[in-house]
Amino acid sequence: MPTTAPAAQDPAQDSARDPETGPAHGLHGLHALADVTASDSTLRRFLHGLPGVDTVGLEARAASLGTRSIKTTAKAYALDLAISMVDLTTLEGADTPGKVRALGAKAVRPDPTDRTAPAAAAVCVYPDMVPTAKAAVAGSAVQVASVATAFPAGRASRAVKLADVQEAVAAGADEVDMVIDRGAFLAGHYLKVYDEITAVREVCGTSARLKVIFETGELSTYDNIRRASWLGMLAGADFIKTSTGKVAVNATPANTLLMLEAVRDFRAQTGVQVGVKPAGGIRTAKDAVKFLVLVNETAGEDWLDNHWFRFGASSLLNDLLMQRQKLATGRYSGPDYVTVD
Amino acid sequence: MASVFEYAPAPESRSVVDIAPSYGLFIDGEFTDAADGKVFKTVAPATEEVLSEVAEAGEADVDRAVRAARKAFEKWSALPGTERAKYLFRIARIIQERSRELAVLETLDNGKPIRETRDADLPLVAAHFFYYAGWADKLDHAGFGASPRPLGVAGQVIPWNFPLLMLAWKIAPALATGNTVVLKPAETTPLSALFFADICRQAGLPGGVVNIVTGDGRAGAALTAHPDVNKVAFTGSTAVGKQIARTVAGTRKKLTLELGGKGANIVFDDAPIDQAVEGIVNGIFFNQGQVCCAGSRLLVQESIHDELLDSLKRRLTTLRLGDPLDKNTDIGAINSAEQLARITALADQGEAEGADRWSPSCELPSSGYWFAPTLFTNVTQAHTVARDEIFGPVLSVLTFRTPDEAVAKANNTPYGLSAGIWTEKGSRILAVANKLRAGVIWSNTFNKFDPTSPFGGYKESGFGREGGRHGLEAYLDV
Numbered sequence: 001m002p003t004t005a006p007a008a009q010d011p012a013q014d015s016a017r018d019p020e021t022g023p024a025h026g027l028h029g030l031h032a033l034a035d036v037t038a039s040d041s042t043l044r045r046f047l048h049g050l051p052g053v054d055t056v057g058l059e060a061r062a063a064s065l066g067t068r069s070i071k072t073t074a075k076a077y078a079l080d081l082a083i084s085m086v087d088l089t090t091l092e093g094a095d096t097p098g099k100v101r102a103l104g105a106k107a108v109r110p111d112p113t114d115r116t117a118p119a120a121a122a123v124c125v126y127p128d129m130v131p132t133a134k135a136a137v138a139g140s141a142v143q144v145a146s147v148a149t150a151f152p153a154g155r156a157s158r159a160v161k162l163a164d165v166q167e168a169v170a171a172g173a174d175e176v177d178m179v180i181d182r183g184a185f186l187a188g189h190y191l192k193v194y195d196e197i198t199a200v201r202e203v204c205g206t207s208a209r210l211k212v213i214f215e216t217g218e219l220s221t222y223d224n225i226r227r228a229s230w231l232g233m234l235a236g237a238d239f240i241k242t243s244t245g246k247v248a249v250n251a252t253p254a255n256t257l258l259m260l261e262a263v264r265d266f267r268a269q270t271g272v273q274v275g276v277k278p279a280g281g282i283r284t285a286k287d288a289v290k291f292l293v294l295v296n297e298t299a300g301e302d303w304l305d306n307h308w309f310r311f312g313a314s315s316l317l318n319d320l321l322m323q324r325q326k327l328a329t330g331r332y333s334g335p336d337y338v339t340v341d
Numbered sequence: 342m343a344s345v346f347e348y349a350p351a352p353e354s355r356s357v358v359d360i361a362p363s364y365g366l367f368i369d370g371e372f373t374d375a376a377d378g379k380v381f382k383t384v385a386p387a388t389e390e391v392l393s394e395v396a397e398a399g400e401a402d403v404d405r406a407v408r409a410a411r412k413a414f415e416k417w418s419a420l421p422g423t424e425r426a427k428y429l430f431r432i433a434r435i436i437q438e439r440s441r442e443l444a445v446l447e448t449l450d451n452g453k454p455i456r457e458t459r460d461a462d463l464p465l466v467a468a469h470f471f472y473y474a475g476w477a478d479k480l481d482h483a484g485f486g487a488s489p490r491p492l493g494v495a496g497q498v499i500p501w502n503f504p505l506l507m508l509a510w511k512i513a514p515a516l517a518t519g520n521t522v523v524l525k526p527a528e529t530t531p532l533s534a535l536f537f538a539d540i541c542r543q544a545g546l547p548g549g550v551v552n553i554v555t556g557d558g559r560a561g562a563a564l565t566a567h568p569d570v571n572k573v574a575f576t577g578s579t580a581v582g583k584q585i586a587r588t589v590a591g592t593r594k595k596l597t598l599e600l601g602g603k604g605a606n607i608v609f610d611d612a613p614i615d616q617a618v619e620g621i622v623n624g625i626f627f628n629q630g631q632v633c634c635a636g637s638r639l640l641v642q643e644s645i646h647d648e649l650l651d652s653l654k655r656r657l658t659t660l661r662l663g664d665p666l667d668k669n670t671d672i673g674a675i676n677s678a679e680q681l682a683r684i685t686a687l688a689d690q691g692e693a694e695g696a697d698r699w700s701p702s703c704e705l706p707s708s709g710y711w712f713a714p715t716l717f718t719n720v721t722q723a724h725t726v727a728r729d730e731i732f733g734p735v736l737s738v739l740t741f742r743t744p745d746e747a748v749a750k751a752n753n754t755p756y757g758l759s760a761g762i763w764t765e766k767g768s769r770i771l772a773v774a775n776k777l778r779a780g781v782i783w784s785n786t787f788n789k790f791d792p793t794s795p796f797g798g799y800k801e802s803g804f805g806r807e808g809g810r811h812g813l814e815a816y817l818d819v
Contacts, residue, residue: 052765054785057616067456069351069668077346261615296346297659304345 030270037234040191047190047230053222053258062253068293075289079324080118082288083110085306086317087145087277089124091152091245097132100125102341104136111321112339114328120317121306122175126151127164130171145175145211149200152215152244154179158196165203176204177211177312179244180228182218190231197235211239211277211310217249225255229262239275245312250280256291260298273302279312285323288316348661351668353455358446360532363394366402366555367538369409370548376401381557383531386452387665387674387709395531398554403523403563406552410494410521411569413549418491418519422478429474429516431544436467439540443533447505448665450532452674452710453628455666461627465790466509469808472792473513476813480518483810489817491519492595493571496564498585499534500577501527501676502631502732507576508534510796510807512551518816520572523552525564527577529677531555562588570594572816576633579730579756579801597805597815599633599797601730602758605751606636606787607773609744610645612763613785618652621736624761624787626660626714629675630734633802634759636787638727640747643740650718650738657714658701675710675733684712684733691717691726696737722753730756744769748776757799761787780806 036046070078088107090099103123111117122143125133133144146168150156156164161178168176178200184192197212204210212232216225232240240259243250256278263274276299282288288311295303303309318338325333363380365372379397384390398406417425436443443466444458453462480489495515499507504526515522526534538553554560558581565573565585575585576599589596606624608617624636641649665673675681692698696717705711712733720727720737727737741747751760760779762770770784780798783789790796795811797803805815 051614052611054613054616054765057613057619057786061616061619067460067668068348070348071351072349074347074349081346292346296344301345 030272033234033270037191037194040189043190043194043231044188047227050226050230053226055222058222058258059254062257062294065257065293065297066253066290068290070289070293076324076327078289078292079285079320079327081304082285082292082311083317083320083324084118084121085310086120086320087122087124087279087310087312088120088317089245089279089312089314091124091126091147095126095129097129099341100129100132101136104133104142106317106339106341107142108137108140110317111324113337114325117321117324121310124177124312127168127171127173130168130173134172143174144172145177146171146173147177147179147244149178149196151177151179151213152246154181155183158199161196162199162203165200169204169208173208175209175211176200177213177241179213179215180232182215185219185224185228185231190227194231194235197232197237201236209238210236211241211275212237213241213244213279215244215247216242216251216255217247222255222258225258226262229259230266233262233266233272233274237274239277239310241277241279241312243280245280251278251282251312253290253294257294257298260294260303263303264299273308275308275310276303277310277312282311282313283315283319285316285320288320348669350664352664352666353445353448353459353668355445355449355666358442358449360393360446360449364531364535364555365396366398366406367535367541367551367553368402368406368549369412369552370542370546372538375399376405381528383450383529385449385709386529386676387706389708389710392449393532395535395555398525398556398560398563400563403554403560403567406523406554407494407496407564407567407569409549410523410552413547414491414493414521417521417547417550420519422480425516425519426474426477428544428546429470429477429513432540432546433467433470433474435540435543436463436470440464440467443505443536445666446536447533448673450530451501451504452665452676454670454673455668456670457628457673462503462506465792466505469506469509469513469792473517473812476514476810477517480813480817483813485814485817485819489518489819492816492818493520494569495520495522495572495574495816496567496570497522497524497574498561498564498577499524499526500633501530502628502633504530505533505537508537510576510812511574514807514812515572515574515816516550518813520816521550521552523554523564523570525554525556525561528555528557565589568592572596574805574815575599579803582803595815597797597807598803599805599807600758600801600803601732602633602635602756602798602802603638603728603730603754604634604636604759604761604779605638605640605754605777606761607640607741607747607751607763608642608645608649609747609762609764609766609769610642611765612645613765614645614649614652616785617649617763618656620761620763620785620787621653622656622660625736626672626734627788629673629712631676631680631732632788634781634788634796635732636759636761637731637736638751639736639738640741640750641738642747643742646740654699654701654716657716660701660703660714662703662711662713663706672714672734675712678710680732681710681712684731684735687726687729687731687733688715688735691720691724691735691737694724694726696720696724696726722750728754744773748773752776752778755801758802759783
């Protein structure tokens with residue numbers, strides 16, 4: 001297996017499309033899968049031919065990896081890595097420029113009392129807040145991610161969704177977090193979902209990395225989550241993402257483990273590396289470290305980098321910072337010693 | 342293996358357990374020395390450190406223990422079931438309260454990882470006592486007629502692979518049904534049984550109801566041959582099981598044997614592959630493969646052989662072998678030098694017979710008894726590694742083409758303890774399970790235990806069932 005996947009990091013190749021073979025990643029591995037997306041029936045046959053997922057076994061494995069004990073130096077490494085992987089998110093109707101600016105400042109310098117704390121990976125906002133967010137993180141390595149495609153329901157016409165993406169990209173979003181059409185997926189119209197992702201991929205072009213949100217809580221079964229993962233990766237997703245954070249069940253250790261298996265297998269088959277982003281419901285440093293253990297022991301250390309793994313979260317960052325302070329000073333500080341944004 | 346995410350050592354504290362420098366035999370509620378004063382040492386297999394010195398029971402001591410059990414039987418068996426249940430519930434609760442201490446003790450004496458003693462052995466031990474406590478006052482409704490009678494004194498001999506759990510499997514149903522017991526733990530792992538003796542005292546169990554005699558095979562032989570024992574229960578090797586069967590033949594003793602196995606784990610091409618890989622790993626590397634029902638033969642459909650083996654090998658490289666007290670250890674130490682020698686010899690024989698041997702790169706500690714997880718591919722039914730029970734972390738991989746061939750190969754063994762079936766097709770699970778001659782069949786999982794589920798073997802894997810309602814029968818005069 002290759003240790004890196006340079007082609008996947010080269011957006012110029014992602015955007016080039018060969019009408020006969022689908023997205024041309026310039027890799028023979030993907031060409032081998034090109035036939036798969038030739039029609040609705042070939043795509044369905046492929047997705048339904050993926051190995052099934054045993055619910056009990058998957059959840060048992062996730063739980064067993066959750067018992068790993070990460071202490072001292074390993075904990076310090078994991079906390080810093082987790083901080084650097086946070087997509088600091090605000091997706092509320094009540095979002096204001098002031099709120100987004102505060103979030104941007106927090107992402108750039110999460111711990112004002114300790115400059116050695118790494119920056120977060122990105123701020124994640126609605127498209128209309130992208131200009132504000134860009135200004136707030138200007139001059140730093142922090143990325144601006146924008147949700148799009150009629151987030152979170154995804155119930156709008158293709159034209160509206162693409163316009164949504166267009167606006168985000170034009171405003172300078174570095175990353176686009178799209179939602180798939182769960183209705184189409186559950187109705188078995190896989191090619192429709194595929195086409196929509198590739199269309200969004202095209203609008204993102206060379207300027208934005210694309211995260212594809214499946215809303216795993218609505219797909220409901222693990223078999224569906226595995227199929228959606230492959231569908232998203234075939235359509236050119238840079239990241240596959242669990243959920244919007246707006247439904248009852250969001251990221252869980254089991255669904256994230258399953259998606260990590262998918263990106264691992266996809267790279268083994270095609271040479272293309274795809275990132276994973278669990279989002280929603282990860283609130284404590286302890287949980288975040290458990291997810292990093294899943295990454296380490298499933299996809300492997302190539303994914304232990306914020307280019308390939310992210311946490312979609314809002315309250316998680318403060319707990320990571322408090323745990324980091326505890327590790328450094330030996331004392332628990334408290335919520336008044338981290339910023340409320 | 343250097344990794345960017347190197348887990349720092351996370352050892353469980355040894356200070357939660359206080360091991361005395363020496364222990365006596367537990368007879369009639371008291372710890373006493375052996376009549377001839379003999380002792381033997383028990384060591385930590387991970388480090389070869391001597392943990393304690395334990396009395397070695399001779400025939401006279403076994404006789405004393407059986408007489409104490411006989412004396413206690415009259416009152417114990419006359420107690421109402423509700424009263425016996427109270428003692429068992431009390432024991433179960435004390436085990437839960439002392440579970441961390443017992444887990445560390447078991448890990449020290451046996452060499453298995455703390456993750457397993459903490460998450461598997463101890464919860465199951467407590468669950469077993471809770472479960473049979475529940476039966477004690479409901480024996481009229483167990484399907485054996487009204488007021489089924491106990492047998493009397495049970496002589497029980499247990500192995501070293503799950504010392505405390507095998508003790509629970511033996512003692513809980515025996516006491517629930519009104520028998521008294523003399524139990525001999527394995528020579529290499531006597532400590533948890535002696536701690537259990539202390540728990541019996543803590544629970545106020547009347548003297549003589551439970552007696553623990555430590556020693557080697559001679560003490561076990563004396564116990565099973567003792568004329569005043571009414572019931573013999575043995576878990577261990579098939580060779581010793583046969584000896585015991587000869588000893589008991591022609592007497593009125595009731596016998597149950599839970600012996601070796603060469604379990605087949607059958608993976609069909611429509612299996613959930615990632616979970617099957619986990620099940621294979623759990624089937625053969627749980628407790629270093631020192632499990633009588635281990636899935637030591639992997640039968641994989643030829644059409645997915647390469648894909649499955651790639652996944653399996655990748656998974657094996659993530660297994661963490663080392664200090665059993667480290668909470669992140671997956672593979673601990675082999676229980677004894679003797680067992681290590683046996684595993685080594687059988688693995689070498691597999692290689693000599695032409696099977697392909699593979700192990701992930703892993704560094705073995707310099708002291709203690711260690712064996713790297715090992716795979717044999719290109720194995721046929723004729724290879725020794727496919728026929729003999731290795732009782733170690735060694736998996737033999739065979740292939741099949743059709744369900745009938747899978748069944749034929751799975752059944753082609755003198756043993757018949759366990760089997761696993763991996764397929765997403767429910768009808769195939771039922772069809773194949775009906776044809777397999779094994780006492781325990783798991784589908785889409787492996788090595789799952791529960792006190793409510795009977796466990797036992799076919800053919801040379803023994804007879805009689807432990808666990809569940811069926812487990813009562815072995816201790817009732819029915």
